[in-house]
Amino acid sequence: MTEEEPSICAQKIYDRIFRTHYEAVTRYVYYKCGDLQQAEDIVQNVFVKLWKLCATVSFSKVKAYLYRAANNAFLNEKEHEKIVLKHLRKVNPSVDYESPEYLMEMEEFHEKLKSAIASLPPKEREVYLLSRIEKKTYSEIAEITGVGVKAIERRMSKALLQLREVLGKDLKF
Template sequence: MKDPDSVCNEAVFNQVYNDISQSVWRFAYYKCGDEAQADDLVQDAFIKLWSNCAKVAVAKAKSFLFTVTNNAFLNQIAHKKVVLKHAQLTPSKVDNESPEFVLEEKQYHKKLQDAISNLSEAQRTAFLLNRIDGMKYAEIAEHLNISVKAVEKRMSQALKQLRSEFKNI
């Protein structure tokens, strides 16, 4: 059976709400300056009071509500700071490039892939090891078990073929 003077008693809870809610709301509104946010803070505080009604004496309800409201407001401010800091660290995803530029870039990329795939296997291997993997000619020669001169010849042929395919661009 519930204690008639406990906050868990619905009539007592309603009386606490009627007596204190306006002053808690004003406190929240003065803190945040936003009526909707103040409404949310007060509602959350009273929900917490109801959830913890067995632990909170009627005499301490006002203090409990103001403390919960203040802490919730401070948590919201801290969360906004984290979000703002994250937004400043994350680069903007806005693309200022025109759709024509994006299309041309895709077409150029496709043409480049096709041109590289048209190279002989030996030329393509040497070219990609040098340009993509950043290997020097001596490293490529060692990796492929060929001479440095062979690597130079493959690179020369690959670059000559790529230049001829891209001479009009």
């Protein structure tokens, strides 16, 4: 980063970058995936990542960084979906995973899952999302949150129990 360039770490600069690029990058991802909520989630995560890496991304390259990071995040999600589908086919080969009925059931289940996660108490939700979405280890989560690993384990256990209570009847495996 050169001396003349503004720092992305400055709140005003970061806010301006967000206001300038958020909609366009969201549209870009939306055109790729066809799901506005998914596109918004991906782009919000990209901006969170940008904030965390603000010291390493130069102002002149921020637009390219945003598009590349959003595209990579989208591709990672697609790859994860393929792996899940491949696993599901091994577990239950008699189900047509591409039928409209199955896809509708999965859509309904995902909505119930999102709602169930949103209903978790804040501490348990934070631990669950850091573990399952961000793929952080318990020790990394403990470091991020400032509590011990045992507390993280208890929070995760509570989160999983609550999710199982809410979703138990909908879980097939």
